[in-house]
Amino acid sequence: MNNSFFERRYVIAAIFITFMVILLGRLFYIQLVDDRYLYFANNNVIRKKILFPARGPILDRNGHILVQNEPVYDLMVIPKQVKPFDTLEFCKLIGIDMEGFHKRFDKATKHSKYLASTFEKQMSVSLYRSLQEKLSDFPGFYGQLRSVRSYPDSVAAQFLGYTGEVRDKDIEKSGGYYRLGDYIGVTGVEKAYEEVLRGQRGVENQMVDSRNVPKGKYANGAYDTAAVAGERLISSLDINIQKLGEKLMRNKVGSIVAIEPSTGEILAFVSSPTYDPNMMVGRERGNNMARMYQDPYNPLLIRPIQAYYPPGSSFKPLDGLIALQEGMINPQTTFFCPHYYMAGNHRVGCEHFDGVTDLRKAIAMSCNTYFCNVFDKLISRNGSKRTRQTFIDWKAKVNKFGFGVKLDVDLPNEKRGNVPAPERYDKIFGENRWRSSSIISLAIGQGELLATPLQLANIECTIANRGFYYRPHLIKAIGDKDVIKKEYTERNYVGVDEQYFEPVIDGMQQVVDHGTAAAARIPGIIMCGKTGTVQNPHGKNHSIFVAFAPRDTPKIAIAVVVENAGYGSSWAAPIASYMVEQYLRDTITKPKAQVEYIVNANLLPPPKGSKIKEAKPAKADTLKKGKADSADKPQPVLKAAKRKAKKPAPAVYYANQAIRREDE
Structure with missing residues (x-):
């Protein structure tokens, strides 16, 4: 009888110990291995807002502005925080259809359910303001201020070049500096002088409530960093x-x-x-x-x-x-x-x-x-x-x-x-x-x-x-x-x-x-x-x-x-x-x-x-x-x-076609 009692006692103790190990293991996993809950907690309390710096302006030799910046908003989404809402009204506000909505939302979800990603890019200030009044009705969405290039005189396109979203190879090549959704110089001066034009990103930590409404800065901004604008370039162009x-x-x-x-x-x-x-x-x-790529006169060629x-x-x-x-x-x-x-x-x-x-x-x-x-x-x-x-x-x-x-x-x-x-x-x-x-x-x-x-x-x-x-x-x-x-x-x-x-x-x-x-x-x-x-x-x-x-x-x-x-x-x-x-x-x-x-x-x-x-x-x-x-x-x-001739000379194409063979 006593032996039976002691055996049951050890079994019960083993069961309790097993539960304790499972709970401790789960706690270890939640806190140190699986960071989803950290994202849940932070996103319920703190939102890291990226401060994008203004790219440096480009001027002509006499100080006339060739390229400057104008503000736009990217509409961001955190899929896990999205609750049921009137999608038809939402689509109407930002000017997309339901097919476009699902395409964007699926892409954001595939990227991450817990991290913010871009839902709609480069919304004008006026369009975003009309949306901002009702943004609290759409949990999980918020606006991200950034700037895009503007060309007052619409000249020197091939010289100035243009910017575009970073690709995977750009992110990899930069050693992690760039992130998905960032912009980078693709051609022209924008590409050649990317490192001095891009500036340095900043971060602002905001407190938000359960309805995603900002409630001020976290720790009075102690952990914020300011964005540093890109350098100004003076070109030799007249x-x-x-x-x-x-x-x-x-x-x-x-x-x-x-x-x-x-x-x-x-x-x-x-x-x-x-x-x-x-x-x-x-x-x-x-x-x-796409239209310019199809243009037979190839305006994208830098002649x-x-x-x-x-x-x-x-x-x-x-x-x-x-x-x-x-x-x-x-x-x-x-x-x-x-x-x-x-x-x-x-x-x-x-x-x-x-x-x-x-x-x-x-x-x-x-x-x-x-x-x-x-x-x-x-x-x-x-x-x-x-x-x-x-x-x-x-x-x-x-x-x-x-x-x-x-x-x-x-x-x-x-x-x-x-x-x-x-x-x-x-x-x-x-x-x-x-x-x-x-x-x-x-x-x-x-x-x-x-x-x-x-x-x-x-x-x-x-x-x-x-x-x-x-x-x-x-x-x-x-x-x-x-x-x-x-x-x-x-x-x-x-x-x-x-x-x-x-x-x-x-x-x-x-x-x-x-x-x-x-x-x-x-x-x-x-x-x-x-x-x-x-x-x-x-x-x-x-x-x-x-x-x-x-x-x-x-x-x-x-x-x-x-x-x-x-x-x-x-x-x-x-x-x-x-x-x-x-x-x-x-x-x-x-x-x-x-x-x-x-x-x-x-x-x-x-x-x-x-x-x-x-x-x-x-x-x-x-x-x-x-x-x-x-x-x-x-x-x-x-x-x-x-x-x-033993062989025909390699064909040479002039003008907007590349030479087929360049002799060394």
Whole structure:
């Protein structure tokens, strides 16, 4: 009997001990392992309110605001706290339907039942105020104040870029700094300077009651942290010529890049077609972006640094400079131009019968014959058996001018253009089986040579500075400090002595004074320039003009590209002259009707996929009538090269299409 009693006692004790262990284990689990109850408790008493800092504003070089902030509200929800309510009235208040409500609520629940997530983004202040009066009727919902970008003048969209919600890879890459629902710079300056623009988040701990009504700060704000606004950026952009450039490029495809040669600061950064940057904020952002992705003219492409074009005749001064430095020619060296140049058995045409031609005249007349002779001297100077190595040396010298390499502008996704590698020609012609005559198209800036508009403008800075350039950049100050990266203050010498630039500049001045760009002459301002008309296999040729002004102590260098517009003298040159005069004089003296003619012209090419009918070229200008660039008759790929080719050359796509293969 006693044994039975003791046995029962131990069983009962074991049962009690087991219950105690279970209770203690459960208590341990609730307090230290499962944090749901902590969220329940805190959310019933304390709500952590994130204080989003205002992103730093962006100004132009004269202090004009390009980007600022305006307040909006995100409607937040904690699914576990949501109680039954009139969903129809709720949907009506915020402007969504029932399907949209369930879609948003399911997404929030999937994220977390206990943590707040965004239910509706970027509600205007007026819309949120109408909701706020009845927000206590919808438990589990509250407003989160934040700011979005606003663009007072609706300009420079591709330069400024836009912001968007962080993606998983952004959160991971940031080491946890960003959280779901945060905004980050996606393109342009917004992305390049994200760390200084974004500021620092703050936190405010609020006491709330069971109906989610705020009851003041927790611990009198002892645990709150203030938000720190992002830094202000001063850009190098001049809004006056930026606006003018976008106006002149309306209904045209192409770009304008203007740079201050003495600093490398970019004054204008026009990419056309463009878009209103205000379309990239607000509740219609997604729809607007979808439409732009479908636009055949691709307004989201940043043409100044991403579009490729053969430089055409704008490349000729560069080849002349290299030849002068190498001692292959001097300013008085002449070649006879009989209206053509024979590259082997291939005839390269020249627009004029130039006769005996020296360097200055060759640049002014844009003589193909002269520069084909110069190129032959450069590539053949070490003998035909060493053509390949001589070409490699030539390529390195061209690279020093910023062709075929990235200039490291302070924007993401810059492209480097293309200066072909010898391996390309080895594949086409066979090793040691090609000569200067095989690749003569390079002499006049055609063939496989490709450049971005930024690179074209930078060449003009180099010539204007007589032998060096500063790396182009778009931001000149951060906050109250003129903080410029060291590499933007260093001179980049191109390996050509200063003395050799004067005859080239003489020729470029003659281009504007009485040559191919005479119609772009600006009374009282000496402008030096070069027109070019670039071969385009997909339609009408591209119009190009590069220039700098004034000749002495230059203040602006510019490159203008108008796709499918024909002669460089017809469209690109007058656009550049208006931009230059506006910057130097703050006015345009040319008749208003001339300017309006350019503004109102619609040069948009047929959309991709439609049948493009090659337009018949207008009658070539002569030296007596505006003087067309001799490259206005672009040279075809050599027939001899086609016959010898072992493989077809990789296809090259110009303008708004990427090059299929970039030679290293």
